[in-house]
Amino acid sequence: MPMQTPVPLSPASPRSENTSSAHDKVYRGLRIRIMHGELPPAHALTLRGIGREFDVSMTPAREAVQRLVAEGALFMSSSGRVATPELSNERIEELAALRALLEVELASRALPRAHMALIERLQTINGTIAEAVAHKDAVAYIRTNLEFHRTLYLRAQAPAMLAMCETVWLQLGPTMRALYGRLQRTELPHFHRAIVAALHAGDEPGLRLAVRSDVTQGLKLLAG
Amino acid sequence: MPMQTPVPLSPASPRSENTSSAHDKVYRGLRIRIMHGELPPAHALTLRGIGREFDVSMTPAREAVQRLVAEGALFMSSSGRVATPELSNERIEELAALRALLEVELASRALPRAHMALIERLQTINGTIAEAVAHKDAVAYIRTNLEFHRTLYLRAQAPAMLAMCETVWLQLGPTMRALYGRLQRTELPHFHRAIVAALHAGDEPGLRLAVRSDVTQGLKLLAG
DNA sequence: GCAGCAAAAACGTGATCACAAATGCCCATG
DNA sequence: CATGGGCATTTGTGATCACGTTTTTGCTGC
Structure with missing residues (x-):
């Protein structure tokens, strides 16, 4: 079954109310979790894991992570792995x-x-x-x-x-x-x-x- | 011609030296341009335009833009359009x-x-x-x-x-x-x-x- | 029992595509 | 000549996929 179209799993998501974009939802969720101390230092995160947790694909997860890295909320290793920072x-x-x-x-x-x-x-x-x-x-x-x-x-x-x-x-x-x-x-x-x-x-x-x-x-x- | 594979146009890009990732190249380029005042206020940018200019696809362009938006270097309208800020x-x-x-x-x-x-x-x-x-x-x-x-x-x-x-x-x-x-x-x-x-x-x-x-x-x- | 290596699973990256919304354009109408 | 509505184009968004790399696992040999 070589489905050619990327199978839009949730195209009918009506963006019902003022629900903003998916990457913003992920961003806000992660940001609050980090700022409120729900994650210990050096806690590793994966894009696929984040996507699974917030029920989105890797793309929005990547954008949210990138934003948090830019703000210093997450640290990105040279190989691209992200984790909460362990501050000196x-x-x-x-x-x-x-x-x-x-x-x-x-x-x-x-x-x-x-x-x-x-x-x-x-x-x-x-x-x-x-x-x-x-x-x-x-x-x-x-x-x-x-x-x-x-x-x-x-x-x-x-x-x-x-x-x-x-x-x-x-x-x-x-x-x-x-x-x-x-x-x-x-x-x-x-x-x-x-x-x-x-x-x-x-x-x-x-x-x-x-x-x-x-x-x-x-x-x-x-x-x- | 239903090409199934997303036709990897440049898979052989050897990531030759310490050349970092593509989105980082875009990010640094845009950042310097903005910080040094090469762009006037309220100057609009498009993801496809950025991608064309830096010879990358939309994905790295999007990440770079997202990062710059997070830092306040770019402003994103409700419809997702990005532009340099026009400060009050x-x-x-x-x-x-x-x-x-x-x-x-x-x-x-x-x-x-x-x-x-x-x-x-x-x-x-x-x-x-x-x-x-x-x-x-x-x-x-x-x-x-x-x-x-x-x-x-x-x-x-x-x-x-x-x-x-x-x-x-x-x-x-x-x-x-x-x-x-x-x-x-x-x-x-x-x-x-x-x-x-x-x-x-x-x-x-x-x-x-x-x-x-x-x-x-x-x-x-x-x-x- | 432990160290080390190879196979495998998982990960990030970047490209492409479909889709909906927004923008711009053009022509018809007042 | 100005204006408004409808169509074509452009844009952002999110999903998926292939690929190279990294990390983990498991097994073998010492």
Whole structure:
């Protein structure tokens, strides 16, 4: 049965709603998994495996992987194999410095725009983080922690800066998972309370210090 | 003539030396063209056109484009069409702030490692920039200007930071071309002399100010 | 029991094709 | 002469395939 046509298995997929393209679905799925620490460092991935998992062919999987490699979320060996990165200590320190640089600036820009509703929302997220800590759920901890930061930085009205920031988070995703595993019992993030307090007081130097401390805190002891 | 095999037109391409993959060749070629301002803003590209130009099929062209879109070097419309970005004034200001943030830090880190040979090399590059200005060669000007900055920042030993910096340059490439066209007669970059002087004197505050000024200078009047 | 080599399975790469949507063009109509 | 609708062309998307390379497996010999 020499079928000549490439047998369009799902041509009638109606692209029903705002469902974007297949490679975007794969990209977003992998990106969230990596950023939230669902994958350990040096975890290998294959194009065919990704395609099977997301029920697409190799082509969209390849595009998604290529994009993630470009963002530093995945590392590609010389033979083309891809895996989550296993960062050196120097790299971790550099990315932590980058986080400090970007996030201090973002927080500083968000400060004049921060009103009560935002602060209350941040406190709610802090509560959710405490729950994740209590349940020893690393992924939930990382996810809500990033949500805390992103909620604040969204007020900065600086999309390019926030995008760069998220790229750094993405690169640190697997490492943060390993970090959480190393110190399994974490205290609830008390620097987050300092951030909220500084926002409330309109204290910019205090905010900058609190953000810098929160960002540097965890990564320090991993690299040390 | 129902040829079943996809007729491997160039299967004997011996991947002769360290010639990397085809999509990497396309990626690097497009990246340099964009970063150096060879393409104006809102310049449309097609996958088949890229493939024709680089003598590859659509597949590597697509991967390269996807990567450049991920880095912000190209913009993809909802219909999948790609073009160089046409940045809004807010975006330009934000990217300029990002340049200032990153490059001041990189220069500061490079300062203690800067020795005489580096300073001499920077002065040589400055001479080449003056030539480009004299010849009214926008592409050469942008290229050598970026070479000046990269040469300095390489001493910072911070690859992740430098990579982010180059991503910003990439996003600004077409815009910088338009900027150069707008002010066709540019004075030679006197902030570069201030950078070299501060490096020579070991003056860190002066270096930070000079870099910030140099980076902000041109982009200010474009956005204003 | 272990080291090493060969066979085999799996992988990435790049090319081609079918299809749907979007773009552009041209002519007919007001 | 301007404008709108319909057709042809172009474009991106995703699937499949062949091929060379890499990785893993399994077996043999020491």
